[in-house]
Amino acid sequence: MGTDLISFSKVCKRYPGGYEALKDVSFSVEPGEMVFVTGHSGAGKSTLLKLIAAMEHATSGSVLIAGQNVSSLRRPAIPFLRRKLGLVFQDQKLLYDRSAFDNVMLPLVVTGHPWREAAKRARAALDKVGLLDRERANPIALSGGEQQRLCIARAVVNRPNILIADEPTGSLDTEYADAIIDMFRSFNQVGVTVLISTHDDRPIRRLSPRVLTLNRGSLA
Amino acid sequence: MRAWLRHHALSFAHTARRFAASPAATLLNALVIGVALALPLGGHVLLANVQQFARGIAADAQISIFLAPEASTSEIAGLQKRLRGTPGVRSVAFVSRQEALDGLKRVPGMAEVIATLRENPLPDAFVATLAASDPELAQRLARDFKSIPRVAYVQTDSAWMERVHSLLRVGRTAVMLVGALLSFALVAVTFNTIRLQILTQSNEIEVSKLVGATNAYIRRPFFYFGILQGIFGGVVGCAIVDIAILVLNNDLAGLGTLYGANVRLELLGRSDGFAVLTFAAVLGWLGAYASVSRHLYKIESQ
Ligand SMILES: Nc1ncnc2c1ncn2[C@@H]1O[C@H](COP(=O)(O)OP(=O)(O)OP(=O)(O)O)[C@@H](O)[C@H]1O
Ligand SMILES: [Mg+2]
Numbered sequence: 001m002g003t004d005l006i007s008f009s010k011v012c013k014r015y016p017g018g019y020e021a022l023k024d025v026s027f028s029v030e031p032g033e034m035v036f037v038t039g040h041s042g043a044g045k046s047t048l049l050k051l052i053a054a055m056e057h058a059t060s061g062s063v064l065i066a067g068q069n070v071s072s073l074r075r076p077a078i079p080f081l082r083r084k085l086g087l088v089f090q091d092q093k094l095l096y097d098r099s100a101f102d103n104v105m106l107p108l109v110v111t112g113h114p115w116r117e118a119a120k121r122a123r124a125a126l127d128k129v130g131l132l133d134r135e136r137a138n139p140i141a142l143s144g145g146e147q148q149r150l151c152i153a154r155a156v157v158n159r160p161n162i163l164i165a166d167e168p169t170g171s172l173d174t175e176y177a178d179a180i181i182d183m184f185r186s187f188n189q190v191g192v193t194v195l196i197s198t199h200d201d202r203p204i205r206r207l208s209p210r211v212l213t214l215n216r217g218s219l220a
Numbered sequence: 221m222r223a224w225l226r227h228h229a230l231s232f233a234h235t236a237r238r239f240a241a242s243p244a245a246t247l248l249n250a251l252v253i254g255v256a257l258a259l260p261l262g263g264h265v266l267l268a269n270v271q272q273f274a275r276g277i278a279a280d281a282q283i284s285i286f287l288a289p290e291a292s293t294s295e296i297a298g299l300q301k302r303l304r305g306t307p308g309v310r311s312v313a314f315v316s317r318q319e320a321l322d323g324l325k326r327v328p329g330m331a332e333v334i335a336t337l338r339e340n341p342l343p344d345a346f347v348a349t350l351a352a353s354d355p356e357l358a359q360r361l362a363r364d365f366k367s368i369p370r371v372a373y374v375q376t377d378s379a380w381m382e383r384v385h386s387l388l389r390v391g392r393t394a395v396m397l398v399g400a401l402l403s404f405a406l407v408a409v410t411f412n413t414i415r416l417q418i419l420t421q422s423n424e425i426e427v428s429k430l431v432g433a434t435n436a437y438i439r440r441p442f443f444y445f446g447i448l449q450g451i452f453g454g455v456v457g458c459a460i461v462d463i464a465i466l467v468l469n470n471d472l473a474g475l476g477t478l479y480g481a482n483v484r485l486e487l488l489g490r491s492d493g494f495a496v497l498t499f500a501a502v503l504g505w506l507g508a509y510a511s512v513s514r515h516l517y518k519i520e521s522q
Contacts, residue, residue: 110433
């Protein structure tokens with residue numbers, strides 16, 4: 001218990017309108033683990049990941065991150081939780097009114113990093129995902145796979161110890177998807193705890209990682 | 221401390237960029253706010269000038285004190301001393317019954333009438349000139365003088381003063397009402413501009429929050445925006461009023477030469493300008509606060 005980085009216990013999530021997206025979900029993840037969350041569409045994968053980032057709140061049960069109960073976190077504390085996480089969203093949430101570089105800068109800008117240091121880190125993050133030569137490009141001008149890599153750069157730029165990715169390989173061909181998954185694996189190998197949701201069982205067959213399977217909101 | 225300063229500098233740059241991004245809208249808003257401020261401000265300036273003018277005329281505000289016929293010379297001298305020593309009285313002139321009669325004789329047609337009189341029916345009198353154009357002071361002094369022995373009758377010409385003062389009072393109330401109404405307009409303009417900004421920036425706001433921005437960080441540029449927009453509008457409002465005064469003074473100068481008087485309006489003083497800008501900044505902040513509280517709430521509750 002003391003060593004768990006992420007710990008769900010008896011978590012239920014009922015959306016307004018009454019739909020129960022998660023039912024009695026309990027599991028825990030230790031630091032340095034790489035875990036896949038799978039399940040059919042609508043199984044509750046995104047919901048589970050959103051609970052970790054306090055984008056949704058559990059109806060009952062508790063979600064602990066490094067011993068801190070996220071479901072009872074007061075609103076002013078939420079930004080400080082999110083600064084410790086790296087998030088890759090299913091709908092990407094890139095900003096198309098600015099360059100790739102500025103998108104990656106955002107997490108550092110909102111936390112008031114000195115610009116020079118922030119720019120150095122943003123370039124390092126872009127370099128890690130192979131987009132350094134596209135830093136001036138608008139995200140709209142990037143391919144689907146490149147946009148996904150841009151999201152990863154933005155997620156890792158603040159050096160989080162937990163990386164959470166919601167279907168990062170969703171619409172990519174297998175080769176490209178493999179490269180993206182390998183990228184997450186390399187972050188995991190330097191100590192970052194990684195949680196990836198996918199409904200693609202190829203990486204699971206390829207890597208045989210730890211898998212949490214959701215079925216209509218319940219863990220199998 | 222450094223980080224805090226950097227935050228503020230960044231927010232400020234952010235705000236400046238928002239203004240620069242839509243110069244036409246910025247200009248138009250400043251104009252709308254400026255006109256809204258210029259109306260009550262102009263009214264205030266006019267009133268202040270009229271008040272000044274009224275105070276100038278009031279140098280002539282007088283109380284006439286008519287004495288009883290039995291008043292003796294020494295009593296008259298004592299009375300004069302007493303009147304001179306009364307606070308609120310600038311000067312006192314004695315008009316003897318003979319002087320008054322001589323004055324009356326000079327009025328055409330009166331000499332014949334006076335010739336038929338066997339004796340001078342006019343009393344001795346004092347004319348007290350007041351130090352201020354204050355109808356209340358005039359009335360109080362008149363009451364006091366009436367209770368002095370040997371004073372038969374006291375006449376004030378404060379009626380006109382009261383009229384001017386109550387007109388000024390009505391004017392001031394009107395300016396206040398217009399000012400209050402148009403302040404709402406200023407708040408509403410800011411409220412709406414910021415509502416639109418929040419709508420167009422809802423993506424940026426949402427993503428910023430997801431990567432760890434605090435609510436304070438999100439709100440700060442909007443507050444700056446409201447305050448700056450208010451100040452821009454205040455500058456425009458002051459400029460409108462000053463330009464109007466210059467134009468009016470031009471016309472008044474022509475009028476002045478015709479009547480041999482020097483009539484001109486005073487420009488806004490430094491303290492007036494400062495007060496207007498502060499007021500506009502506060503109203504802008506208020507509009508921003510209302511808008512941000514109302515429209516960021518949905519995004520913030522995520
Ligand atoms: N904001 C919401 N309000 C109401 N219901 C929701 C909301 N978000 C999700 N749901 C419902 O909760 C269930 C689980 O949704 P979730 O997004 O977690 O599924 P998922 O496993 O991520 O699916 P997919 O693979 O399609 O992304 C779905 O039935 C969905 O309709
Ligand atoms: Mg999903």
